Amino acid sequence: MRSGAERRARAGRALVAGLPFAWLVAFFLAPFGLVAKISLSEKANARPPYRPAFAAGDGPGDVLDKLSALSLDNYRLLAEEPLYLDAVLTSLRLAATATVLALLIAYPVAYAMARAPGRLRPALLLLAMLPFWTSFLIRVYAWIGILKPEGLLNAALAWLGLIDTPLEILNTEWAVQIGLVYSYLPFMLLPLYAALERIDPTLLEAGQDLGAPPWKTFWLVTLPLSRPGVTAGCFLVFIPALGEFVIPDLLGGSETVMIGTVLWSEFFGNRDWPLASAVAVVLLVAVVAPMVLWRREEARRTEAPT
């Protein structure tokens, strides 16, 4: 009787653990396998627009033939064609810069929010999330109106007498950079706020009590304790910024080619699904690699006491 209940409990636990796992396999791993497979295929002017496709009636021999038809040609093309490499490098550079800038802007803001009187905090938090109430697309469009040669920014600068001729910002990397920082700032702000708000203020008093001036207490206590927020914020900004397609498309003109732009144009412009899939795989690796490294570093750090 007891073993029966135990078996049921074990089955229940397996189900609880297995369901999300099955979900991930069905909706993340399987599609990714499909994308990886397409990336190893060849473009075709048919439906589907790639060869070889496996069919339900294929025998083992057919499958083997088709497997051997897979090749790394698309990846070779990505490596050899400077356009793609440039796009990857541009994306990495813009995303990394946007992450650093967002961190530098968001940290003091989050700090001020976390130290604000308790009754003000919900309102400040609401303000930080306010942009989400408007469509992302519309907000990026609004930047065109601000950045264009006869736009708000140039008008303001000219009125202040700081410039004579309008600055060329729109359709340059600058515009993309501004757009990226603007759009992803809340994703940096919120985890930073959450991390800073959780720090017990008496720890800062303890730091000062033990002889560390406020700036040093910040450096030795606040900053290390806010690390989880910094890491989360950086990932939340860097990852989507790396694959960003709307912002370079709208603000960067033809000059700024990011990897997301390439992906889009290969898929929908050239209908080259295999090449687009290869780009997607490269993008995924670019995102996952630093995360894996970070996890390993984090594991080592928490094991070894300082």
Place this chain on the structure above:
Amino acid sequence: MAEPPGRPAPLIRFEGVTKSFGAARAVAGVDLDIAQGEFFCLLGPSGCGKTTLMRTLAGFETPDSGRILLDGADLAGVPAHRRPVNMMFQSYALFPHMSVEANIAFGLRQDGVPRAEIAERVAAIVRTVQIQGLEKRRPHQLSGGQKQRVALARALVKRPLVLLLDEPLAALDRKLREDTRFELKELQARLGLTFLMVTHDQDEAMAMADRIGVMEKGRLVQVGAPAEVYETPATRGVAAFVGDSTLIEGVAGAFDGAAARLRVRAALGASSPEFVVAAREAPAEGSAVTLALRPEKLRLWTEPPEAGTPNVLEAEVWDLGYLGDKTLVRLRLPGGGTVRVSRLNASRRPEAGLSAHQRAWIGFDPADAVLLTR
């Protein structure tokens, strides 16, 4: 407070220290001297300003007016990180991202103490507070008692002029708390350090402090040795807060200067019995006074006491609270009001012949009642 001649200058001197938060006055004009090597305790209910007063010394609050002198030097304008005092926080405030060792060494690092000396002093203090073997642990891997010791070590290792203790034992369980009391007291005596402790727990204050300062609504209402504060409370508030007291309101009557005895007409509902109490000076006849009666100093009879016994009242036993070492008896007076009498359970025989709702007589010696005029 006037300095008795021959006594050294105080280590800490508060002079008219006042601190308000908005409209709320947390500390109202406190004057206090604390000597080198003294274990001083600020005692009072929560919100009485004791913690705020201590925080002005640590440098976390700036007084609105008044001065604080430490070893003769005015602390005004000296930021918290430059004050030669260290605090043991109520929550311990250990840095969660550092090991025990790094927590203890933190203060020494700030002072630029050489590495070798830091290691030596950390090792020494670790032995003093007996936390050997825990050096590499993180705070979350420690028990409450261990955390308390680490916090103590971290504050002591800097050899502060004054160690500030903010409710140092509040987070410990009862048994550990009692052991730690004596340990802290012993440590203070051995190191010859000055301790300033804040607590709302009168037992803690009594057991540890050389002198107690009782605070009430931002004011320091009485300063004295534990026995002094307990046996001769200066105000009704002190009598009610320190220890247990039954307060009986009354009106001052005739004063017999030769015997130092004052007659007091008590206002106990309809009846107004007259008591005789010891008094050194006479309040104006007819002025309002309060008698504070300690439960352990009241006598209790189940039969009427012999004639001529002073200050006897007839009452009804209301309930009995058995506390193990003693039994607290609550009695209702005929005119209304309750009186608490405690009876020591000095033998294993249970309280014989006393049960709820029976008649009893209580009385007190004239010298055992405290006469309060404030």
